Amino acid sequence: MNNTKIPMVEIFETVEGEGTRAGFPTVFVRLFGCNLRCSWCDTKYSYPPEEAESVMTIDEIVEQVRTYRSTHVCLTGGEPLLYGEKSAALIEALLDIERLTDLHIETNGAIDLTMFMDRIHSPKVRYIMDYKLPDSGESDAMIVSNFAKLRKQDELKFVIGSDRDFEEAVRILEEYPTEALPMFSPVWETMPPAKLVQRMLDHGLSHVKLNMQLHKIIWDPAMRGV
């Protein structure tokens, strides 16, 4: 029994929209609360002044995830690691679901991963860590010591809104070595994907993967729960 309570936004099943597992049916577990306020955030409903949709116990969250069939689970937010020990306990409880083959955790780069890496050793767990570039307004909050902790199965995502962001992402990758797969995502409104691709080719970034958000192609970009 785990009656630890966590503020929640939603749990739903759809296809993963980005990263190396894009296109796989996935259960999304979205926690409420975030320690950042990125300028281009598309989930502003996941932190104050909005309110949590509900408060669920870890057992209730796991029970609901069990009702779906996808073997991939995405823990997201807001910032899903905001609750420290409670977030770690939720990850451990989700790993008890027998059918689960992949649990990826979307974290915002402003949470120290040390405790989670030390405590959770399942090869099913993968961190998808954002590095917030200058256009986000949150680059000062980035914990660069996380770079050396990320492993081969992890992903390092840069959301790129301008040439300034692009240059900074290239610089950061040179300065802080990591085993994680670097991915560049365009902010559609200000960095057309074709322009980002050209920049990547011009810089010879053959170790970087272009990351497009499938759900923006499939559904209305503003639609929730898809």
Ligand code: SF4
């Ligand atoms: S970290 Fe994510 S959820 Fe938090 S403000 Fe930035 S984009 Fe939004």
